[in-house]
Amino acid sequence: MNEIIIVIPTLEPDYKLVELVKQIRESSLFNNEIIIINDGSNSTYDGLFKKTCLNYDVILKQHKVNKGKGRAIKTAIECILTDYPEAKGMVTIDSDGQHTVKDMIACIEEFLRQEDSLVLGVRNFSKDVPFKSKFGNVLTRNILKLFSGIAIGDTQTGLRVIPKIFMEILLDTDGERFEFELNMLIAAKKKAIPIIEVPISTIYLNDNKSTHFRALRDSALIYNVFIKYALSAISSFLIDILVFTLLLGLLSGFSFEVVLVASIVARAASSFVNYLLNRLVVFEKGSLKSLIKYYGLVLIQILLSASFVSLVKLLFPDINVTVIKILIDSVLFFFSFYIQKKYVFN
Numbered sequence: 001m002n003e004i005i006i007v008i009p010t011l012e013p014d015y016k017l018v019e020l021v022k023q024i025r026e027s028s029l030f031n032n033e034i035i036i037i038n039d040g041s042n043s044t045y046d047g048l049f050k051k052t053c054l055n056y057d058v059i060l061k062q063h064k065v066n067k068g069k070g071r072a073i074k075t076a077i078e079c080i081l082t083d084y085p086e087a088k089g090m091v092t093i094d095s096d097g098q099h100t101v102k103d104m105i106a107c108i109e110e111f112l113r114q115e116d117s118l119v120l121g122v123r124n125f126s127k128d129v130p131f132k133s134k135f136g137n138v139l140t141r142n143i144l145k146l147f148s149g150i151a152i153g154d155t156q157t158g159l160r161v162i163p164k165i166f167m168e169i170l171l172d173t174d175g176e177r178f179e180f181e182l183n184m185l186i187a188a189k190k191k192a193i194p195i196i197e198v199p200i201s202t203i204y205l206n207d208n209k210s211t212h213f214r215a216l217r218d219s220a221l222i223y224n225v226f227i228k229y230a231l232s233a234i235s236s237f238l239i240d241i242l243v244f245t246l247l248l249g250l251l252s253g254f255s256f257e258v259v260l261v262a263s264i265v266a267r268a269a270s271s272f273v274n275y276l277l278n279r280l281v282v283f284e285k286g287s288l289k290s291l292i293k294y295y296g297l298v299l300i301q302i303l304l305s306a307s308f309v310s311l312v313k314l315l316f317p318d319i320n321v322t323v324i325k326i327l328i329d330s331v332l333f334f335f336s337f338y339i340q341k342k343y344v345f346n
Contacts (some may be wrong), residue, residue, distance in 0.1 A: 008037060029108075035061060036058055070178070078163075092160050099204050106200070107119045107159060121159030148161075233336075240269070241322065243262075247266065
């Protein structure tokens with residue numbers, strides 16, 4: 001197992017870092033190289049890092065300022081690719097006591113059975129877990145499954161065994177902070193790297209107060225693509241409703257034909273804006289083929305929207321037609337998102 005480099009990214013650690021390294025040296029991993037990435041801790045922590053390195057034969061890499069967990073992992077990857085060409089992979093483990101050496105060994109053993117795989121140490125969130133941690137992981141897990149089709153029990157686990165064939169890919173993967181761990185999973189799927197889950201202990205010390213996860217900023221980075229998609233959809237949705245309502249006022253009478261014409265013109269305006277935003281800002285990917293697929297989807301949505309709006313209006317004539325369209329198109333929003341991410345922009 002000494003062909004696996006142990007990487008510990010850390011920021012302003014406490015005694016748990018020293019205890020972790022001590023336990024590693026006392027385990028079957030006593031010969032493995034250990035690299036600690038000090039991600040911008042202030043000078044008051046210098047003594048702790050110095051003691052750890054001297055007592056337990058550890059390599060220390062330092063960032064002068066805090067750059068984020070993603071960048072710390074990338075710094076370790078650069079070091080391994082340069083200095084350890086014979087390594088089969090690396091294992092990352094958090095320094096805050098959430099992972100045990102026993103669980104790390106189990107993940108490494110699983111990796112050695114399938115050396116081209118990304119191995120994740122997965123916690124069980126059905127147990128007694130701090131609410132914010134459980135909620136965040138469940139939300140991220142469901143959004144990842146919706147967005148990419150990847151079904152993972154613990155998307156933010158810091159215990160991971162990364163194969164060498166995946167390392168150079170990760171250097172070019174977006175993300176400098178906690179969002180990098182989610183982007184890693186998406187990159188693995190894109191590059192056909194198998195993802196293996198290994199059950200591990202679920203440990204939260206002192207209600208997880210030692211975490212450096214910044215709820216608002218880091219959550220926004222993690223959910224970046226979905227947030228951008230929602231804002232893009234809302235913008236084009238408002239354009240669609242505004243144009244649709246104006247045309248209904250200009251066109252006389254109510255009929256399926258009037259609703260269809262208003263829907264076509266409104267969707268033509270809003271879809272052009274939506275396509276540009278999705279291609280350039282949200283998915284950052286597109287071509288002539290994606291344009292053809294997109295407008296094929298738009299045509300289907302127009303027909304579905306006009307048909308359902310007309311049907312509901314006939315069944316419930318007292319309801320305002322704009323309100324009906326808002327309700328119908330809100331349902332079609334999720335249908336459109338799934339089709340766009342899976343078939344249009346892939």
